Amino acid sequence: MTAEHPTEDAESRRAWRQGLSVALATSAYGVSFGALAVAAGLDIWQTCVISLVMFTGGSQFAFVGVIAAGGLPAAPAAIASASLLGVRNIAYGMRMSPVIGTGFWRRAAAAQFTIDESTAVSLAQTTRRARSLGFWVTGIAIYVGWNLSTLAGALLGDVLGDPRAYGLDAAAAAAFLALLWPRLRHRQAIAVGIAAAVVATMLTPSLMPGIPVLVAAGVAILVGWFNWLGAGDVPPDEPEDVAERVGLP
Amino acid sequence: MSPKTSRRGWGCHDGVFEVTLWNALLVASIICVALKTLGYLIPQRFLEAPRPARIADLLTVALLSALVAVQTLGDGQAIVLDARIPAILVAAGLLLLRAPFLVVVVAAALTAGLLRLWGWAA
Numbered sequence: 354m355t356a357e358h359p360t361e362d363a364e365s366r367r368a369w370r371q372g373l374s375v376a377l378a379t380s381a382y383g384v385s386f387g388a389l390a391v392a393a394g395l396d397i398w399q400t401c402v403i404s405l406v407m408f409t410g411g412s413q414f415a416f417v418g419v420i421a422a423g424g425l426p427a428a429p430a431a432i433a434s435a436s437l438l439g440v441r442n443i444a445y446g447m448r449m450s451p452v453i454g455t456g457f458w459r460r461a462a463a464a465q466f467t468i469d470e471s472t473a474v475s476l477a478q479t480t481r482r483a484r485s486l487g488f489w490v491t492g493i494a495i496y497v498g499w500n501l502s503t504l505a506g507a508l509l510g511d512v513l514g515d516p517r518a519y520g521l522d523a524a525a526a527a528a529f530l531a532l533l534w535p536r537l538r539h540r541q542a543i544a545v546g547i548a549a550a551v552v553a554t555m556l557t558p559s560l561m562p563g564i565p566v567l568v569a570a571g572v573a574i575l576v577g578w579f580n581w582l583g584a585g586d587v588p589p590d591e592p593e594d595v596a597e598r599v600g601l602p
Numbered sequence: 603m604s605p606k607t608s609r610r611g612w613g614c615h616d617g618v619f620e621v622t623l624w625n626a627l628l629v630a631s632i633i634c635v636a637l638k639t640l641g642y643l644i645p646q647r648f649l650e651a652p653r654p655a656r657i658a659d660l661l662t663v664a665l666l667s668a669l670v671a672v673q674t675l676g677d678g679q680a681i682v683l684d685a686r687i688p689a690i691l692v693a694a695g696l697l698l699l700r701a702p703f704l705v706v707v708v709a710a711a712l713t714a715g716l717l718r719l720w721g722w723a724a
Contacts, residue, residue: 371703378707399627406631409638411669416630418678420623428626432633439634441665444658446641447648464639469666520714523689526673527710530690533666534697536659545660546667553668557676565676569668570661577657 364483371477372490375470378528379410380498385521386413387506393421397507404503408496409468410525411566412439418562430561437567445472452484466492473532541582548572685723689714 383404390400395417403413412435419431445467452475453463471492478484537543549569556565576582648654674690675681689710696706717723 374702374704378704381707381711395623395627399623403627403631406628407634409634412630412634416627420626425622425626428622432626432630435630436633436637439637441661442634442638443641443644444661444665446638447644447658448641448662450642450644453642460642461639464642465635467638467641469669472662473666518715518718520685520689520711520716520718522673523686523714524707524711526670526686526690527693527707528703529666529669529673530693531697531703531706533663533670536663536666542660542663546663549664549667550671553671554675554681557672557681558679560679562676562678566665566668566672569671570664573660573662573664574657577660578653580653580656583656 361480361482364478364480365486368474368478368483368487369490372471372474372487373494375474375491376494376498378524379470379495380502382410382521382525382528383499383502384506384509385519385525386410386417386499387503387508388510389414389421389506390417390503391507391510393417394424395420397504400507401500401504404500407435407439408465408499409439409442410499411441411469412436414525415562434562434564437564440567441469441570442467445469448472449475449488452481452488454485463488463492466496468492468495469529469532470495477535539583541576541580544582545573545576548576682724685714685717688717688723 386404387400390403390413391397395403403416407413407416415438416431416435419427419434446464449463449467449472450460453460466488471488474491475484475488478487533546537546549572552572553565553569556568560568670690674686675683692713693706693710696709701709714723
């Protein structure tokens with residue numbers, strides 16, 4: 354799929370296509386958020402406000418999950434897990450900042466659309482224009498789709514029954530894997546990915562939901578700081594569309 | 603901190619419950635928006651140095667990978683082996699074959715859904 358010298362038009366079409374397909378998939382599992390939130394005891398308004406304002410899937414699922422498990426007494430824990438899980442968006446914002454460019458309103462709007470999917474689609478593009486396009490298309494399309502599907506999920510929650518019956522929990526996992534996949538090209542990234550998965554899994558039974566993922570992020574800080582496994586690991590046949598090689602615009 | 607007043611007309615819950623839950627979700631939401639904004643306020647220079655750039659890249663990998671693990675194996679604080687495992691293996695196989703994102707996600711959902719429908723996996 355990686356042409357040697359793709360034209361700007363082809364790049365833009367690719368950004369549109371990837372953005373919209375990511376948005377479609379992500380919006381689909383917004384239904385499961387809506388249904389799970391209602392099942393956790395939130396009303397339809399509360400469910401919709403979370404998707405409209407918080408708008409970051411991991412944090413939303415974490416918030417609702419903790420409320421479902423512990424009820425209102427768990428509200429501080431729910432706030433903490435949602436917030437801590439949202440910390441990764443700082444890194445995404447840092448990555449997207451040069452792509453978005455200047456202008457207060459432009460940047461303020463971009464901040465709200467800064468999520469896993471919009472960042473991943475954007476960074477998967479090779480030209481500056483396609484990166485910007487990929488970010489906005491994905492972010493806005495998911496914002497619309499995610500909020501509509503949240504409402505649908507909340508309304509249909511009872512009718513739908515268990516979202517697991519539709520494999521929506523597995524769809525969420527697969528979506529994250531598909532976003533992770535293109536990043537696993539370097540030995541260093543693969544090692545960090547495996548270590549982070551192991552750490553998160555092993556810590557899950559002992560820590561509040563949401564925290565194992567954050568502790569796992571410590572693996573990246575550690576490996577990145579000391580550059581373990583990193584030196585000289587740039588094979589000459591590396592594909593052209595690796596973000597690290599092209600560099601930020 | 604000035605808590606929002608409850609919109610009592612919105613729900614059938616009693617006022618106290620609603621105020622608290624509303625506050626909790628609004629606080630969490632506002633913190634999440636603030637975190638997103640913070641990324642844009644950190645100077646771009648910071649990312650041009652090799653170490654923060656490398657850490658930012660690896661951070662994405664680590665977080666996504668940890669999310670895959672937790673979404674596949676976690677159920678609250680329990681580790682559960684269920685239909686999500688064959689589903690994620692199908693997804694990985696399709697990714698190896700360079701299948702499009704949507705195909706991967708739908709195939710994973712179908713796998714888990716059908717295995718549960720047939721009673722072959724929890």
